[in-house]
Amino acid sequence: MLSNIKFDDIWTATYETLYMTIIALIGTAILGVLLGLLLYLTSKDGIWESKTANAVVASIVNVFRAIPFIILILLLFPFTDFIIGTVRGPTAALPALIIGSAPFYGRLAEIAFREVDKGVVEAAHSMGAKTRTIIFKVLLPESMPALISGLTVTAIALIGFTAMAGVIGAGGLGDFAYFYGFQRRQFDVVLLCTILILVIVFIIQFIGDLTSNKIDKR
Amino acid sequence: MISIKGLRKVFTSENKELTAVDDLTLDIKEGEIFGVIGYSGAGKSTFIRLLNRLEEPSSGNVVIDKQEITALKANELRTARQDIGMIFQHFNLLWSRTVEDNIAFPLEIAGVPKAERVNRVQELIRLVGLSGREKAYPSQLSGGQKQRVGIARALANNPKVLLCDEATSALDPETTNAILDLLVDINQNLGLTIILITHEMHVIRKICHRVAVMEQGKIVEQGDVLEVFTHPKEKVTKKFVAQVMGSDEHDQSEELYYLIENFKKGKLIRLHFLGETTNQTLISQLAKNFPVDINILQGKITQTQAGGYGTLVIQFSGDSSEIEKAIQFIQKETSVEVEVIKDAK
Known part of the structure; x- marks a missing residue:
């Protein structure tokens, strides 16, 4: 047991997984909140109510959500090559990871905004608040617990995506488990990678739940 | 102060039209509490x-206040709204902010500098009686306290007008009264014009100067609160008045019949209080000044902003010329109307 494991390589792979997850998560959070805001504000009775704009954003979100992730990576090869300069390594996985998970998070963010008490938004209007004020001082703070727990769910899905991206050359624990574990019949390596991924998932879930509860003053 | 002309709102949904407000015209004076x-x-x-x-x-x-709200552009309207405070049935506080931060919110919107904001918030917290609860979150407050935060928030930018949207409908009767007292204080001390809407006649009776009764988008009756109380014309108004006076007329006359039947001596008199403010101690004055016996038989008096309103049935006994003098005193010195129901000689 564990006789096949080179710990240096495992740590590198773990680091790559964490790197991909964290950077992609930041990108997903920003892009997802933007998409969620657009969906919310352009919806019926929204501040920027527009059937057309809403339909456009919604269809972009739905299309990217519908494409299986492994195919999305392949589709994005030219785009990745153009902005990153390569299609291999953890950094090259980032565009696909962000584009793959932002629409999902965008929907969660939209739901979070919908749950903000309409009366509070109305009260802000009655005080003469600008749209910007309503977004930054009402919508975002009031929906923060839901935004955080949505981000936790998204982060865990993202770890799954990084493992898939690993198989086609992004590195990380998924890559390691496949090439050094599965293909060389070293199942202790597969097992260890699994355990490491589970640990990362549990830690993220724990941090997410804790933060969400702590900021929720309802 | 506020003038509304031909105001109309039609909601359209799936080919159906609903006229929520129908050609409404109304004038509200500066410094009054106007109830709808x-x-x-x-x-x-x-x-x-x-x-x-x-x-x-x-x-x-x-x-x-001479500004045509309906003609304003979006950005002008935002500035104008800072002069119009509003409070809500469900308070609509930001749960993510503490009491003081909730009150500071409209000041942030108006671009008031931080130092000034802190002072103003302290002032408002004292005004609404929430000292000591500055750092509490709305979830830690009772309904009445939440509405106090709502009121402080609405007053933050020194508005000229306060709109109250069913501000007490989610509160229990005791808290309702405390909030209403606070509104009267604000009205008197700050000279603020208050418009409130409610479905409780009790609220109108307690604090309003004038009232308008709305039905199907139209104002069916309006006037001074006392006038509407004493002479309700429309059926819906009569129902609202009965809400407060509990005066199911039928009930009262039955009780009165019983009184008259068993009445043996002296004079049976009904006093109508129509906003008496100067002689609030009428009964004890009568007892002190005239050698007559007074027996209170039945009555219901309620307080409005314009004084007491209601009826009181009393029995006078004693020397008939003294009773006559007492009656004359009431008629001359007070605005209370006297009605002799039965005179047993």
Whole structure:
């Protein structure tokens, strides 16, 4: 047991997984909140109510959500090559990871905004608040617990995506488990990678739940 | 102060049209507490939202303090709204902010500098009686305290007008009274014009100077609160008045019949209080000044902003010339009307 494991390589792979997850998560959070805001504000009775704009954003979100992730990576090869300069390594996985998970998070963010008490938004209007004020001082703070727990769910899905991206050359624990574990019949390596991924998932879930509860003053 | 002309709001949904506010014209004077009462669905909630254009009117115009609200562009409207405070049935506080931060919110919107904001918030917290609860979150407050935060928030930018949207409907009767007292204080001390909508006649009776009764988007009756109380014309108004006076007329006359039947000596008199403020100790004055016996038999007096209103049935006994003098005293010195029901000689 564990006789096949080179710990240096495992740590590198773990680091790559964490790197991909964290950077992609930041990108997903920003892009997802933007998409969620657009969906919310352009919806019926929204501040920027527009059937057309809403339909456009919604269809972009739905299309990217519908494409299986492994195919999305392949589709994005030219785009990745153009902005990153390569299609291999953890950094090259980032565009696909962000584009793959932002629409999902965008929907969660939209739901979070919908749950903000309409009366509070109305009260802000009655005080003469600008749209910007309503977004930054009402919508975002009031929906923060839901935004955080949505981000936790998204982060865990993202770890799954990084493992898939690993198989086609992004590195990380998924890559390691496949090439050094599965293909060389070293199942202790597969097992260890699994355990490491589970640990990362549990830690993220724990941090997410804790933060969400702590900021929720309802 | 506030002049509303031909105000109208039509909601359209799937080919159906609903006129929530129908050609409404109204004038509200500076410094008065004006109540609009109606059952749910009467359009009063839409009406109050039209005043600061939380609902866009379909037609008509609203002028507040010489400014035509209905003619303002979006950015002008935002500035104008800072002069119009509003409080809500469900308080609509930000749960993510503490009491002081909630009150500071409109000041942030108006671009008040931080140091000034802190002072103003302290002032407001004292004004609404929430000292010591500055750092609490709304979830830690009772309903009455939440509404106090709502009031402080609405007053933050020194508005000229306060709109109250069913501000006490979610509160228990005791808390309702405390909040109403606070509104009267604010009205008297700050000279603020208050418009409130409600479905509770009790609220109108307790604090309003004038009242309008709304039904199906129209104002069916309006006037001074006392006038509307004493001479309600419309059926809906009569129902609202009965809400407060509990005066199911039928009931009262039955009781009175019983009194008259068993009445043996002296004079049976009904006193009508129509906003008596100067002689609030009428009964004890009578007892002190005239050698007559007074027996209180039945009555219901309620306090309005214009004084006591209601009826009191009393029995006078003693020397008939003294009784006569007492009656003359009431007629000459007070605004209380005297009605002799039965005279047993």
